[in-house]
Amino acid sequence: MLRAVLRGLRRAVTALGLGLGAFLAAAALGGLIPGRAADLPAGDTVEIALLYGPIHVDFLLPATDETRAAFGFAAGAGVPVGHPDVRHLMVGWGAREFYTTAGTFADITAAATLRAVTGDASVLRIEVIGEFPPGFDPPRLRLSRDQYAALLSAIAATADGPPIPTAGFTPTDGFVTAAGRFHLFRTCNTWVSDMLRAAGIPAGAWTPTPYAVRLGLWRAGLPG
Numbered sequence: 001m002l003r004a005v006l007r008g009l010r011r012a013v014t015a016l017g018l019g020l021g022a023f024l025a026a027a028a029l030g031g032l033i034p035g036r037a038a039d040l041p042a043g044d045t046v047e048i049a050l051l052y053g054p055i056h057v058d059f060l061l062p063a064t065d066e067t068r069a070a071f072g073f074a075a076g077a078g079v080p081v082g083h084p085d086v087r088h089l090m091v092g093w094g095a096r097e098f099y100t101t102a103g104t105f106a107d108i109t110a111a112a113t114l115r116a117v118t119g120d121a122s123v124l125r126i127e128v129i130g131e132f133p134p135g136f137d138p139p140r141l142r143l144s145r146d147q148y149a150a151l152l153s154a155i156a157a158t159a160d161g162p163p164i165p166t167a168g169f170t171p172t173d174g175f176v177t178a179a180g181r182f183h184l185f186r187t188c189n190t191w192v193s194d195m196l197r198a199a200g201i202p203a204g205a206w207t208p209t210p211y212a213v214r215l216g217l218w219r220a221g222l223p224g
């Protein structure tokens with residue numbers, strides 16, 4: 001009986017490993033395949049950055065008047081977007097249960113992870129920050145004014161409902177109900193590439209991992 005159980009466990013682990021390997025290989029291929037980007041004039045007027053984590057990518061946007069106006073809705077979630085000391089806005093999208101409870105890896109629960117993988121409602125997280133600390137040098141992209149306006153419009157259009165008053169990890173961040181459902185094949189990182197393509201940046205067609213986002217930008221000859 002014990003041998004049968006161990007054989008079953010080995011088969012399950014093997015199948016899980018093969019499935020994960022196939023998913024990561026498909027993600028790499030999806031990043032290398034160009035997605036259809038909006039036809040917008042390129043330029044280098046506005047600089048944005050991307051903040052890469054082990055499983056998640058955020059936008060770092062300059063706190064211009066245009067940016068503050070586009071994210072005025074975040075004030076309802078307690079985000080001080082109009083504060084004069086704000087220099088950048090950090091914006092990301094994710095699964096509601098996972099994203100609003102996992103401030104660190106220690107906070108991750110099996111239930112939230114399972115729900116994110118199989119399907120969950122989504123949220124936007126907006127955080128304000130000041131000057132970048134010394135030595136902080138994230139990958140940066142330069143956009144024309146038309147491209148940046150399209151990016152702001154696409155991200156802001158993701159906000160689809162009221163703030164979530166009980167969620168937040170710092171005194172200056174907040175969560176807002178967003179459009180679309182999160183699942184294994186539509187992750188925070190596919191959303192990032194969707195937003196980039198809406199702004200005329202030729203990001204990868206399917207980028208469920210941070211590495212796939214990087215591959216898509218590398219293929220296009222852009223920093224990532």
